[in-house]
Amino acid sequence: MDALGKLYTSTAIVTVNVDGKMNGITVAWVTRVSWQPPMVAVSIGKTRYTRELLDKSDSFAVCILGKDAKEIAEYFGTVSGRTTDKFKKYSYTMSEGNLPIPEGTIAYLECEKAGRFEAGDHIVYVGTVRRQKLLKDEQPLLFGEHRLI
């Protein structure tokens, strides 16, 4: 194990809805970045389809997965929305801000895009949390040691 493997995070699915075209991507690189106002950052690979949609969108949702949501995390983290509608396989609800919230979500943050920064082969999107909802008070699905744990 290397040192970077010791950075543990909660696993989330970041969702977008661009004029009815919905997609979601599993992310481990997600963190809080401001207390007031509450803000978060997610790091999205430049080649991801979600990166294209995020560039066209003013909002996104960070859907934090529960400890039993490994299967959906792997699906949204291996299949691309460029060729597949990932929401056909799993159920979801729509948030107040019209963003899809997939099953397995224990809490979500509806964010307004506040910034976009290049970081090597990824783009870091910073969002201001406009609404947040706790659905299930349980432990999140963790990512550490370079894998879901």
Ligand SMILES: Cc1cc2nc3c(=O)[nH]c(=O)nc-3n(C[C@H](O)[C@H](O)[C@H](O)COP(=O)(O)O)c2cc1C
């Ligand atoms: C557990 C896990 C964590 C991941 N974390 C990230 C991440 O933080 N950022 C990222 O760009 N891709 C991450 N990925 C890879 C994307 O989820 C994957 O490439 C996805 O299929 C891209 O979907 P899209 O093309 O529909 O955007 C992760 C995958 C898994 C399985």
